Amino acid sequence: MGQGDQLSRQFRPARLLPVLGVVPFLGYLLVFLVVPTLTVVVGAFVEDGRPSLAVVRDLADPAVLGSLTNSLVLSAVTALIGGMVGALLAYAVVTGPADGALRRLVTSVCGVLAQFGGVTLAFAFIATLGISGVVSVWLDQNLGTGLTSSTWLFSLKGLVLVYAYFQIPLMVIVFLPALDGIRVQWREAAENLGASTGQYWRMVGLPLLTPAFLGSLLLLFANAFAAYATAAALVSQGNPIIPLWIRSALTSEVVLGHANFAYALALEMIVVVAVVMTGYSLLVRRTARWLG
Amino acid sequence: MNRFRTSIVAASVIGLVLAGAGCAPPAAEPSSSSASGAATATSAEALGGMDALVAAAKEEGQLNVIALPPDWANYGEIIKAFGTRYGIEVNSAQPDANSQDEINAATRLKGTDRAPDVFDLGQSVALANTAMFAPYKVASFDSIDDAFKDPDGTWVNDYGGYMSIGYDSAKVPEIASVEDLLKPELKGKVALNGDPTTAGAAFSGVMMASVANGGSADDIGPGVDFFSRLDDAGNFLPVDPTSATIESGQTPVVVDWDYTNAAVTAKLDSWKVVVPQNAQVGGYYYQAVNAEAPHPAAARLWQEFLYSDEGQNLYLAGGARPVRAEAMQEAGTLDTAAYAKLPEVTGEPVLLTAEQNTKAAEVLSQEWAKVTS
Numbered sequence: 001m002g003q004g005d006q007l008s009r010q011f012r013p014a015r016l017l018p019v020l021g022v023v024p025f026l027g028y029l030l031v032f033l034v035v036p037t038l039t040v041v042v043g044a045f046v047e048d049g050r051p052s053l054a055v056v057r058d059l060a061d062p063a064v065l066g067s068l069t070n071s072l073v074l075s076a077v078t079a080l081i082g083g084m085v086g087a088l089l090a091y092a093v094v095t096g097p098a099d100g101a102l103r104r105l106v107t108s109v110c111g112v113l114a115q116f117g118g119v120t121l122a123f124a125f126i127a128t129l130g131i132s133g134v135v136s137v138w139l140d141q142n143l144g145t146g147l148t149s150s151t152w153l154f155s156l157k158g159l160v161l162v163y164a165y166f167q168i169p170l171m172v173i174v175f176l177p178a179l180d181g182i183r184v185q186w187r188e189a190a191e192n193l194g195a196s197t198g199q200y201w202r203m204v205g206l207p208l209l210t211p212a213f214l215g216s217l218l219l220l221f222a223n224a225f226a227a228y229a230t231a232a233a234l235v236s237q238g239n240p241i242i243p244l245w246i247r248s249a250l251t252s253e254v255v256l257g258h259a260n261f262a263y264a265l266a267l268e269m270i271v272v273v274a275v276v277m278t279g280y281s282l283l284v285r286r287t288a289r290w291l292g
Numbered sequence: 293m294n295r296f297r298t299s300i301v302a303a304s305v306i307g308l309v310l311a312g313a314g315c316a317p318p319a320a321e322p323s324s325s326s327a328s329g330a331a332t333a334t335s336a337e338a339l340g341g342m343d344a345l346v347a348a349a350k351e352e353g354q355l356n357v358i359a360l361p362p363d364w365a366n367y368g369e370i371i372k373a374f375g376t377r378y379g380i381e382v383n384s385a386q387p388d389a390n391s392q393d394e395i396n397a398a399t400r401l402k403g404t405d406r407a408p409d410v411f412d413l414g415q416s417v418a419l420a421n422t423a424m425f426a427p428y429k430v431a432s433f434d435s436i437d438d439a440f441k442d443p444d445g446t447w448v449n450d451y452g453g454y455m456s457i458g459y460d461s462a463k464v465p466e467i468a469s470v471e472d473l474l475k476p477e478l479k480g481k482v483a484l485n486g487d488p489t490t491a492g493a494a495f496s497g498v499m500m501a502s503v504a505n506g507g508s509a510d511d512i513g514p515g516v517d518f519f520s521r522l523d524d525a526g527n528f529l530p531v532d533p534t535s536a537t538i539e540s541g542q543t544p545v546v547v548d549w550d551y552t553n554a555a556v557t558a559k560l561d562s563w564k565v566v567v568p569q570n571a572q573v574g575g576y577y578y579q580a581v582n583a584e585a586p587h588p589a590a591a592r593l594w595q596e597f598l599y600s601d602e603g604q605n606l607y608l609a610g611g612a613r614p615v616r617a618e619a620m621q622e623a624g625t626l627d628t629a630a631y632a633k634l635p636e637v638t639g640e641p642v643l644l645t646a647e648q649n650t651k652a653a654e655v656l657s658q659e660w661a662k663v664t665s
Contacts, residue, residue, distance in 0.1 A: 131529065131531075148480070154530040236486060237484070237487050237530035238487065238664030240664075248490045253390045253417045254653045255653045255654070255656070256416060257420075
């Protein structure tokens, strides 16, 4: 007994300390992840204070399904555009000197632009490409494009363009470290063994980069899927994407009592992201198998 | 190494304690005036007269208002006038929020000293939330028409107006009717103030289009069809109009309440406002005291001010029709010069009952998605 007491006196603080250090993080997770998720899940299955499937069933409404399709298309398309263009840009940067002016310029500009979303971005686009935008007016006068009487910017096409504006720089930032991990020596080794450039990329470069590329695409997808403020500032009629449906369900002063429908929509978003993440991890396990 | 780890733990423990302190809701100070009974007073007399109400309100020193844009019905001036008159600091939160946001804020901030004291609500939100209001009869209660108030003073209409079309005469040809909005010159230029399934003003805009196209207060369908045609013609611009978008020319035609459109004319000379003669859709806003008001006396004094001749004339100066307009006209206290400036309305206006409102909203929530997709 005495020995045990001694032991626990010696070990307990040492064991407790690291746990104590994680407590703030766990508390943070609890308050900002677990509790909201539970609220959403519970709220989605309640109507008028009683358990019900009615709210979730409303998700099958053709208008809501249309928004879901739009949301998925918008996120996937901007993730692909951002992923391709961003990866190429990142590669162009990496081939230059590590502390060169180009690299420093591109990374700092991307750092700013990747966070340049929301209302500011929407207004920037309205001011340049909107009905009375500077660029629209100039193009109409010089090329006769008819942009000043077109509402394309406020449709899904407009959202793709505006989202690409922050997706591309974000891709550059998250993909640069992966490119930096590719050593020059590997290429030299491949060339010494007689590989052509094409063979090097097909058999060494791309397989090495694929998991990081897919991971970045997933991040871009989730980023676009959850983005709200930019679209909210740009589109004021109808609910072309799911986050805007949530807004109108929560704040409508015309159709009342739809707050629980917002929970159902949020649940739908959580499920979509969960499915995409599962698919991603399966994919990465396949593509990264030989790396391990 | 060990010392280093200990210091990390110590730092995070301190951080946790600080974070915990930060999370704690601000303690609601027991209001001194709740002792004087302001929170349950249903009139100034119940508190011992107007002077007692003013004294209790001054004691509280603050008033929380919400969702009152400064350029909407002259609220900027009204807030300033009230503040200077009584030496009460008016905290104006979320000026661009809508009616449902007001109720949401009151629920979320209940029990804190930041909760809204008073509400200014659209019809459907007001009538759905009467349980949150404290009945209060202002001194001028009897001079308000019975149609515009709850008999107990749970809510009272404060000001209203008619749906109108505002347009920049320097940029687009003259508009006289709803039908004119379909003109090819207005391609990509016609904006509605908000999404009609979300915003009350836009809802009434669709109702106006309906009445102009053979619909009625019981039938909003023709209005939805009209906006479909407007969208097909490429004229419907899905931008939320504000005074900034109007002045910068991004929204040259705006369907909105006449008082909001009229407020733009003060800044933009070429801005004209028309109430279509064949579609006069009216609407009044609902004023009420939050039953859980953190400043109950100031909230009641605000009501007294809004329904006084001065408050009502301030609404009028902002282009809104004060609810006591007729009584004040008879008493000779109405600002007749400002009244003459309001867009002319003749004949019988269309005013929706609560049932008609609910029914039309139901139809709209089903049909509107088809207009914009």
